[in-house]
Amino acid sequence: MRFILFVGISALGVWGCQPPDTFSESDWAYPGGSAGQTKYSSLGQINRSNVADLEVAWVFNSGVTSGNVQMNPLIVDGNVYVTTPLQEVIAIDGATGEQIWRFNPAREGEQFGGINRGISFWRKKNERERIFFTSGGFLNAIYAQDGSPVLEFGDRGRISLNDGLVKPPEKMGITAPGAPVTVGDLVIVGAMTWASPANVSAFNVYTGERVWIFHTIPQPGEYGYESWGNADFWKTGAGVNVWGGLSVDPENGLVYFATGQPKDDFYRPNNEGEHLFGNSIVALDAKTGERRWHYQAIHHDLWDLDLPCAPILTTLRKNGREIPGVVQLTKTGNLLMFNRVTGELLSEVEERPVPPSTLPGQYAYPTQPFVKWPEPFSKQVVVADDLTRISEKAHAYALERFKSADVGWFIPPSTKGVIYYGIHGGAEWGGGSYDPVDNVMYVNSNELAWHITMRDINATDPLASSKDRQEHAGRNVYLVSGCVNCHAADRKGRGGIPKLEDLSETYTKQDIVDIIKKGKGAMPPFAHLPEDDVQLIASYLLDIETASKGENESARKPYYRAIDYTKFLDEEGYPATAPPWGTLNAIDLGSGKIKWKVPLGEYPELTAKGIPITGTENFGGSMVTAGGLVFVGATRDERFRAFDKDTGEILWETKLPFGGYAVPSTYRAGGKQYVIIPATGGGKLGTATGDAYVAFALSDSLLTR
Secondary structure: OOOEEOOOHHHHHHHHOOOOOOOOOOOEOOOOOOOOOOOEEOOOOOOOOOHHHOEEEEEEEOOOOOOOOOOOOEEEOOEEEEEOOOOOEEEEEOOOOOEEEEEOOOOOOOOOOOOOOOOEEEOOOOOOOEEEEEEOOEEEEEEOOOOOEOOOOEOOOEEEOOOOOOOOHHHHOOEOOOOOEEEOOEEEEEOEOOOOEOEEEEEEOOOOOEEEEEEOOOOOOOOOHHHOOOOOHHHHOEEOOOOOOEEEEOOOOEEEEEOOOEEOOOOOOOOOOOOOOOOEEEEEEOOOOOEEEEEEOOOOOOOOOOOOOOOEEEEEEEOOEEEEEEEEEOOOOOEEEEEOOOOOEOOEEEEEEOOOOOOOOOOOOOEEEEEEEOOOOOOOOOOHHHEOOOOHHHHHHHHHHHHHOEEOOOOOOOOOOEEEEOOOOOOOOOOEEEEOOOOEEEEEEEOOEEEEEEEEOOOOOOOOOOHHHHHOHHHHHHHHOOOHHHHOOOOOOOOOOOOOOOHHHOOOHHHHHHHHHHOEOOEOOOOOOOHHHHHHHHHHHOOOOOOOOOHHHHOOOOOEEEEEEEEOEOOOOOEOEOOOOEEEEEEEOOOOEEEEEEEOOOOHHHHOOOOOOOOOOEOOOEEEEOOOEEEEOOEOOOEEEEEEOOOOOEEEEEEOOOOOOOOOEEEEEOOEEEEEEEEEEEHHHOEEEEEEEEEEEOOHHHHOO
C-alpha cells in the first residue's frame, strides 16, 4: 500500500485546520502552530540564505527558576504568551520582549508546579478573547487583553478537573499537562493521573459546565469495557493518560488524541484483555464526545510505551483521490497513518505472535501490531552488533549486561531482565513537524535503551542497602506505591529526577506528607494513597523508625515491581548502544522512506577524543518553515539549531542560556520575523534550570539592505 500527499492552495485550509480570517500567517495561535499540530509556518523572511546571521532580538526572564518549561509559545497579533514553572501565564510584547501582564492562578495558600505543555487561545467575533490553561487540577479561563479571570467561568475563573468522577475529588489526582483545545464554544482537556482512571472532557467556554466526558478506561456499558479482565479497573485502576495534547479538525468536527498505558506500567496481575483505550489513537465527535474510531498501537502494554504526542493532521492522496489524513508518531519509532474521518489504517501493519509473560498472574496479550511500512525512524531491537564501541571498556561492560538479559521485541519484563528501546523515544511528547508543501515529516528521536528487571517486593530484597532499611515498615509501601518508578528502589533518582536521600536536612515529615498528597514540580499528587501509607513513606524517606508491619504483611503473596529500572548505560554514563543516541529525521510520507537522518546534539568531550558526533538524548520538538528551515533545541548540550530541511545540514546553531526543552514558535511583529524558544533547562535531562525565553531575529541593517 503506497500513497502520496497532495497539497494545493485549496487544501491549505484543511491541513492547517484554520478557519479563514480567524488568525493571520503572522500568528502562531495554536499549540503546535495549527489546530492540526503541524508545527509549520508559511513565514520565510528567515531562510537558508540568511539564517547564519540570526541573532538574539530579546530575552525575557520570568524570575522563576524552579522548574522546566515545555510549552510551545503562542503568538497572536504580535503578543507572545508563555507560562512559568508556577503555572503563571505571561503576555510579552513580541517586538520588544517587555512584559504586558502576568497572571498567577494560585489563590491563598496555593502554589502550583509541574509540567505545562501549552495554552489555548479562543477568539470569536464580538466576544472578548480568552486564554485557557491548566494549573494543578484546575482549568483556568482568563481574558487575553489583560490577564484578568473570566469570573463567569466556574468558580471565579476556574473549574476543578477532579469533580464528578469515580472517586471523591481529593482522591482523583488529575492534572492536565497537555494544552487544551477549543472547538466552537467548547474547551477540551485531556487528563493525566497516577491515582485514578483518566478521561477527556469538554467544557462550555462561558460557564465551565462539563458538556461531555470520554472515559479512557471504559465504564460498564461503554465500548471497550469487556477488554479488561478486571471488571472493576474502571474505578480501582489508574492511567491511560492523555498527556501529549490534542488536535482538532474543525471542518469534520473531530478531535483527536493519543493515550498512555494503564498503571502500573509493568505489572498488572490477573487482568487479561487488550486494555482499551490504552496506547491508542482516538477520534471523537467534538460536539458530543462520541467515539468515531480508534486504533490500538500496543495491546495490554507492559513496557511503558505510551503514545507520546498529539496526532498530526495531513491531507493525503491515494489512487488519485484526496484523503484527509492523520499521523501518529510512536516511541517505537513508527508512523501510523490513517484516514482521519473513517479511521482506515493506511500504514502497513501485521499482527504477529509475541512471547508470554513468565511472572505469576501476569497476562501478556498473545499478538502485537508490527509496522511494515513506513520504515521506522529509530532503532527498535537491541542486538549484539549494536553495542557501544566508544572504548573497549565500555563495550565489554555493555556486552556483559546484554548477555545477562533478554532482548527482542515485545518480550515481557521478567526477573531475568529485558533490554529494549522505547521508554525515552523514538518520538517523545514534542512530536514532529510537518511540511505540507514537500510532504515531509521531521522528527527528533531518542535511540536509548532501558534495562528493566522485575523483583518480588514481598520476598527478601537483595537490593536493600542495609538491614535497617530492609526491615523498615515504609519500604514496602514505597516500592508498591509507584515511587520507585521515578526515584528508584535505592532512592537515588533516575536521570533528572531527584534522589530521595538525606532529606532530613531539608524537609520535615509534614513537608514530605504534603508533597506526596499535593505533588510538587513535575511530580503529580498521589492523593489516592491511604493516610497510613503516606505516613509510612514519609517516615521511610526520613529514616524514622516505625513499628514492624507484622508477620501478616511479610507473608503476602508475590507482587512484582521494576526495582531495576535503569537506562542501558556504560560505566561512564553514556548510552551502552552504538551512536547515534539522538537523531533528527526527515521522512517522506509518499514513499515512507527516511529522506535523511543526522545526529542531534553533541558530547564535546567525546568529539575532542576523535569520536564522530554521537547525538544526545533529547526532549522537545521541531518546527519547519517556508524558509527551508527546521529549528530544534531539545538536546543535552543546550544548543538551538537550524537545519536545511532538504539535506539535514546544520546552517546555524547557538548556545542557549539553559536547555531548550520545548517546541519553538515563529511569528511576525512590526514587519520582522522572530523565532522564540523557552530555555529553562531541567526536565528529564537534569541540566541546570533557568528562566529564559529567547527570541531571535535578523538585524534591521540586514533587512534593509
